[in-house]
Amino acid sequence: MPQTLAEKIxxxxxxxxxxxxxQIVQCRVSMVLANDITAPLAIKSFKxxxxxxxxxxxxxxxxxxxxxxxxxxESAEQVKVVRDFAEQMGITHYYECGEVGVExxxxxxxxxxxxxDIVVGADSHTCTYGxxxxxxxxxxxxxxxxAMALGETWFKVPPTIKVEIEGxxxxxxxxKDYMLNLIGRIGVAGALYKxxxxxxxxxxxxxxxxxxxxxxxxxxxxxxxxLFASDAKTLAYAAAxxxxxxxxxxxxxxxxYERVVNIDVSDMAPQVACPHLPDNVKPVDETAGLRIHQAVxxxxxxxxxxxxxxxxxxxxxxxxxSKVRCIVLPATPGIWKQxxxxxxxxxxxxSGCIVGPPTCGPCLGGHMGxxxxxxxxxxxxxxxxxxxxxxxxxxxxxxxxxxxxxxxIAGEIIxxxxx
Amino acid sequence: xxxxxxxxxxxxxxxxxxxxPARFLVTTDPDELGANCMEGLEEGWISRVSxxxxxxxxENFGCGSSREHAPISILGAGIPVVIxxxxxxxxxRNGFNMGLVLLEVGDGIEKIGDSDSIEVxxxxxxxxxxxxDDVIPCSPVPEFMQEILDAGGxxxxxxxxxx
Numbered sequence: 001m002p003q004t005l006a007e008k009i010x011x012x013x014x015x016x017x018x019x020x021x022x023q024i025v026q027c028r029v030s031m032v033l034a035n036d037i038t039a040p041l042a043i044k045s046f047k048x049x050x051x052x053x054x055x056x057x058x059x060x061x062x063x064x065x066x067x068x069x070x071x072x073x074e075s076a077e078q079v080k081v082v083r084d085f086a087e088q089m090g091i092t093h094y095y096e097c098g099e100v101g102v103e104x105x106x107x108x109x110x111x112x113x114x115x116x117d118i119v120v121g122a123d124s125h126t127c128t129y130g131x132x133x134x135x136x137x138x139x140x141x142x143x144x145x146x147a148m149a150l151g152e153t154w155f156k157v158p159p160t161i162k163v164e165i166e167g168x169x170x171x172x173x174x175x176k177d178y179m180l181n182l183i184g185r186i187g188v189a190g191a192l193y194k195x196x197x198x199x200x201x202x203x204x205x206x207x208x209x210x211x212x213x214x215x216x217x218x219x220x221x222x223x224x225x226x227l228f229a230s231d232a233k234t235l236a237y238a239a240a241x242x243x244x245x246x247x248x249x250x251x252x253x254x255x256x257y258e259r260v261v262n263i264d265v266s267d268m269a270p271q272v273a274c275p276h277l278p279d280n281v282k283p284v285d286e287t288a289g290l291r292i293h294q295a296v297x298x299x300x301x302x303x304x305x306x307x308x309x310x311x312x313x314x315x316x317x318x319x320x321x322s323k324v325r326c327i328v329l330p331a332t333p334g335i336w337k338q339x340x341x342x343x344x345x346x347x348x349x350x351s352g353c354i355v356g357p358p359t360c361g362p363c364l365g366g367h368m369g370x371x372x373x374x375x376x377x378x379x380x381x382x383x384x385x386x387x388x389x390x391x392x393x394x395x396x397x398x399x400x401x402x403x404x405x406x407x408x409i410a411g412e413i414i415x416x417x418x419x
Numbered sequence: 420x421x422x423x424x425x426x427x428x429x430x431x432x433x434x435x436x437x438x439x440p441a442r443f444l445v446t447t448d449p450d451e452l453g454a455n456c457m458e459g460l461e462e463g464w465i466s467r468v469s470x471x472x473x474x475x476x477x478e479n480f481g482c483g484s485s486r487e488h489a490p491i492s493i494l495g496a497g498i499p500v501v502i503x504x505x506x507x508x509x510x511x512r513n514g515f516n517m518g519l520v521l522l523e524v525g526d527g528i529e530k531i532g533d534s535d536s537i538e539v540x541x542x543x544x545x546x547x548x549x550x551x552d553d554v555i556p557c558s559p560v561p562e563f564m565q566e567i568l569d570a571g572g573x574x575x576x577x578x579x580x581x582x
Contacts, residue, residue: 024563037444041487044447049577067445074445124485124509140487140513146577154563188432189479193508222479224508277432364441364484385434385483387459 002252004160005227006195009135009249013118021159021258029059030134031113032147033121035103035360036064036075036096039082041141042122046148054089055151061093061112062086063103066360068096071367101332101358104128104216104300109334111241115230116249120147124219125300125382131212132238133230133249138219158195158224159258161186165200167266172416174310175210176302176380176400178202179217180271181263184281192222194258197251202265203228208237209304216301217382220278270415272378273398276386284403284415294377295326295408296389297401298356299363302380303331305338307401312344314405314416320352321411327362327369328353353408365389371396378407420520420541422500423549424472428533429460431477435484435510439492452488453495470497473539475531477503481510490517500539502546502557504528515564516573522546527555 001019003011011018013027032054034042039062054060062082067075079096086094093112095101104125107113115133119126122144129136139153147153165178183190196218203211211228218226228234229250238246269283297303297311308330320326328348330336336358339345348355362369363381371377371390377397379389384396397413406416437459439452446452457464474480474493480503481489490513493501500520514521520541527546531537535550546555560568570576 024561037441038485038487041447041491045574048574050581051577072445078445122485122487124483126485138485138509140485140490140509140516142487142516142573143512146573149577149581156561188482189505189507192479192505219483219509222482222507365436366441383434383436383483385436385459387440388436392459392462 002254004195004255004257005197005229005249005251006135006158006160006225008251009116009118010155010157012116018157021157023157024154025157026152026154027118028152029120029147030117031059031061031119032144033061033063033103033107033119033123033126034141034144035066035123036068036079036082037066038122038141038144040078042145042148043081043085045142045145049145049149051149054091054148057090058092060091060148061107062091063100063106064096065100065103065358066364067366068100068359069357098333102300102303102360105304105331105335108132108212109241109332111238111243114238114243115234115246120144120153125216127218127223127226128212128216128300130215130218130226131208131228133228133234135225137224158193160195160197161191162257162260163196163198163263164260165198165202165263165265167202167264169202169265169268172270172402173265173268174400175206175213177268177271178263178265179214180273180281180398181268182261183217183221183279184271186221186261188220188277188279189222191218194223196221196223196226198226198228207306208233209306213301217278220382270400270403272403272413273384275384275395275397278382278384278398284399284413287397287413288415290376290413292324292378292407292412293375294369294371295324295404296362296369296377296379296381297327297404298329298331299360299381300331301382302401303329303335305335307380308335308339308344311401311405312347314402315351315353315409316347318351318409320408324408324411325369326353326408327356329356329359332358362389378404378413380404422471422473422539424537425469426473426475426531426533426535426537427468429474429476432479432482433460433476434482435486435489438481438489439486444486444488449491449495452492453497456492456496465496468496468498472498473537474498474501475528476501477528478505480506482507485509487513487517490514490519494519502528502531515567518572522557524555524557530555
């Protein structure tokens with residue numbers, strides 16, 4: 001029977017016959033992930049389960065990226081718990097200090113996750129690796145503890161919504177805009193319990209990084225996974241990250257989809273998600289003129305090198321508005337170094353940006369960019385829930401890196417084309 | 420399980436930042452997390468809640484982060500059951516793993532008003548509104564999830580498998 005991409009990947013990791021949506025299957029996992037917020041709870045559950053060893057020390061990643069550099073004594077104590085556990089278990093992929101990056105940028109860069117894998121992570125944006133053709137999904141800490149101990153977990157086979165994206169985008173429109181547009185169409189619960197499978201010429205034209213930006217936000221539509229077929233581009237990306245043996249993987253012809261959503265990007269303007277939900281999406285010009293106090297360029301959604309390049313292209317030779325804090329956070333040490341090499345750091349500093357270390361900090365209102373009451377931010381991050389970046393009386397608008405950079409210069413939300 | 424308490428109505432798409440904001444995620448202690456439950460929705464929300472009260476929510480309750488601190492904070496607040504039109508996926512799994520009972524009742528949710536007195540019977544699979552006398556049927560717990568519940572949660576389930 002023809003299988004969707006989600007079914008096909010699940011099938012590679014189970015001895016059961018993956019037949020239909022709704023079926024419960026037990027699958028072996030390729031990688032289990034947790035961070036400095038979720039790992040301490042996972043470790044607690046792991047010990048309560050009576051587990052003594054992780055199922056495979058090479059298949060567990062612990063990335064202390066959320067409150068890094070530690071913001072206070074409590075967060076330092078949490079990292080200590082994770083560090084001690086990693087040492088005790090002999091975990092290969094443990095990252096903190098100068099080695100740490102935002103987990104969903106770091107793991108693909110290091111070749112730790114890739115096409116055809118099943119990745120479960122105690123972080124909702126684990127779905128990012130769908131951009132590489134991995135069935136990757138977020139779970140809670142106790143589920144992750146179970147997976148760390150057993151090397152397997154259960155999945156309900158999701159029904160799939162096929163998203164066909166066609167057309168050639170205009171300047172300053174890309175992956176983030178496609179995804180915001182989709183979330184605006186189907187809503188924050190539009191893909192609840194379901195898989196999103198992306199295809200079409202506009203998707204084929206995207207870089208693997210762009211696909212990860214889209215997959216990252218599948219959860220913002222309620223989705224279990226956001227999947228892209230792995231093609232020649234994916235394999236080249238994976239090989240450059242040091243992986244071998246990966247193969248191209250796509251859905252079978254005739255696979256059954258719950259519905260198909262068609263999007264033409266040809267006339268699409270840059271998209272902005274307005275407070276307080278990611279589906280409150282408007283073309284940028286409808287939000288233009290709104291005064292901002294902060295711009296954040298970074299996170300697991302848009303903190304990769306091509307995002308840094310996009311922001312730098314706008315910031316070059318211009319100055320950030322004197323009343324705006326423009327925070328630039330390259331997502332990994334590798335991206336940081338690449339920014340230095342390409343002269344992007346010079347551009348960020350010359351334009352008056354605050355360049356910080358790789359951290360999730362401001363995205364979740366953790367630290368390094370918290371908003372006061374009445375303040376408004378534009379961010380390349382993935383969530384704009386009420387109070388997400390600080391005060392309950394603050395507002396977060398989501399956009400692509402070009403819109404965020406242009407808005408930092410203008411001091412108000414603006415279409416980069418009108419700068 | 421039978422629970423009788425006051426219903427606390429919340430809206431659609433109540434996210435995990437509303438249930439427990441990031442600034443409180445520097446502990447895993449249920450009492451501390453419980454004391455700040457729903458602090459991202461409304462400051463001091465918890466002051467209206469008594470033990471065995473029930474959260475009654477709209478669509479997509481628990482959307483957002485995978486933070487297990489969210490169901491823990493609800494349990495820590497003394498709330499054993501959440502009834503919603505629908506739940507976000509990760510939160511749904513987390514709830515059962517933590518022993519927080521989650522009941523999906525679809526449009527039946529409209530039959531419960533804020534501050535109504537309700538009785539939840541998980542075995543019978545129904546919610547009774549004691550204020551209005553309405554009876555609302557609930558979706559059954561999926562078979563596999565029931566196995567985890569029967570084992571006493573995911574921790575004992577895995578413990579059994581590991582031994």
